[in-house]
Amino acid sequence: MTAEVIRCCFCGAEQGDVVVDLGQQPSCELFPARTDPGPDPTFPVRLWLCQACGLAQLTDHDDVPEEVAGLEPEALRTQRRESAGWLAGPNLIPTGGIVAEYDSPHGGSWLPQLREAGLVGRIAGTGEAADLVVDGCFGMMHAADQQAALRARAARLRPGGRLVVQFHSLAAILRLRQWNAVRLGHLAYYSTPAMVEMLARVGLSAVAARDFSLYGGTVTLVASRAGADHHGSVEKLCRYERLIGVRDPARVHALQEDVHSGAEALVDTLRQARARGEIVLGYGAASRAVPLLVLAGIDADLLPVVADASPAKQNCRMPGTDIPVVTPEELTRRRPDTVLLFVPDLLDELRRVLPEIESCGGQWLPV
Ligand SMILES: [Zn+2]
Incomplete structure (x- = not known):
């Protein structure tokens, strides 16, 4: 029997650990009609932590029945408004420039909140380079090729431009035992240290990061081609998340205990x-x-x-x-x-x- 080879969907490394295994799962977004007797198609759900770049990711990239972009909870707009207010602070983002946003299967857009904060001069045309490139509402986590997704976003930056990404941090998932945040269709689970490493590998550096309360820990992070860490905010968040164990397979694997005890208790x-x-x-x-x-x-x-x-x-x-x-x-x-x-x-x-x-x-x- 040959050992299964898992390759990181960002850096291609084969060294890593399966840290959570939820077995075979149906799509959690597609609710079958009551008259549909099933069985529903199921897909393996396993979370793997790359030793090289630190990205936690699903091992399998099956074509899962797509989720329908539903009504967006108010909490997400509130978080983007808070984020946009923070981004509008001194020296973080060029104001009134060209803005490009990447769509997300979740729906939702940053543009209204960025406009309110005075950060939008005009919207970029298709493929046009921009001063501010924003990953839409948790969009990038759906990409099967994480390296290509991040490179594409980085390539859109004009000189001096900024990339903004937002993610429900793996640190929050660990701290709050949110194992059922791991689900089909969401292929990547970023921590701040992993995101910093990934950005570095596509030639960007993280210049500021802030942890917001959405989902118990949602990070908004700003990156650019050249620039120093504002007030050490990135370094501080990385240190905190490493303490929680985001790069440690044994610590992430502890989520597996909650999976079984939660199901049994129910x-x-x-x-x-x-x-x-x-x-x-x-x-x-x-x-x-x-x-x-x-x-x-x-x-x-x-x-x-x-x-x-x-x-x-x-x-x-x-x-x-x-x-x-x-x-x-x-x-x-x-x-x-x-x-x-x-x-x-x-x-x-x-x-x-x-x-x-x-x-x-x-x-x-x-x-
Ligand atoms: Zn990797």
């Missing part, structure tokens, strides 16, 4: 509730709920429905399971004792919008 909760004759239902047909339900092997016997307010998801089922997605009205009609909340950020809002859950004696349980 199954235990559901079995115990069923033994007590309680009704447990779910809320939030979110992509992050998919790997958890699939890994735990939970079906409609244990979790009869998951409610979601999005009309596009109703009459669908959760990918990889037979659990139907229903309306919030249907959820309250069933008088659940417990509602597993797959999107904990929604807790306050849901307590307000669906007071019937608690007034009928039920409880919300963030998972």
Whole structure:
């Protein structure tokens, strides 16, 4: 048997470690119709950490059914507004220049916020070089050839131009145990040290970086062909992220323990509730709920429905399971004792919008 060779999708190195393995997973963005009996196509999801450049990446680049650009959460626009305000600070970005933005499958654009901050003179034509090149909303993480993607962006820079990239840092994923941020379609998971290394290899240097609170740690980083680290902000963030363990395969591998313990704990909760004759239902047909339900092997016997307010998801089922997605009205009609909340950020809002859950004696349980 020959050992599997994995090659870094940025630097081509073959030295690295599989740090997280989520097994076979269905697309977490494509919700099948309830009438579609499945089985849904599945793809391997393994995270590999390159020893050479430090980029964490999926090992397989299958053509996964594409996600539809949905409604963008307000939190993303807020973060871009904060970022644009920071970018408009002294000496970071040439003001009023030519701006080029790379599209993202997530939809969303920096241009409104950059305009508000006075950073847009005009939009670059197709292929035209620009003073400010912005990677659209988490766009580059979808590229199968990371080196080509970064080189293309760097090549668009006019003399003195700046490249701005934004990423949900691997440091936040580690610190907050966000293993289900690892998912099909998202091929690259950057840390600040890895991004600095990658930029250096395409002839750019990072000149400023700042960590924002979105997703527990979203970094906006500015790079240019020549320039020094403003106030040591890049170096400081790199030092912090290295302490968290972003370049250490053993530290990243610790996420794997959370994968199994999370799935087992969920199954235990559901079995115990069923033994007590309680009704447990779910809320939030979110992509992050998919790997958890699939890994735990939970079906409609244990979790009869998951409610979601999005009309596009109703009459669908959760990918990889037979659990139907229903309306919030249907959820309250069933008088659940417990509602597993797959999107904990929604807790306050849901307590307000669906007071019937608690007034009928039920409880919300963030998972
Ligand atoms: Zn590499």
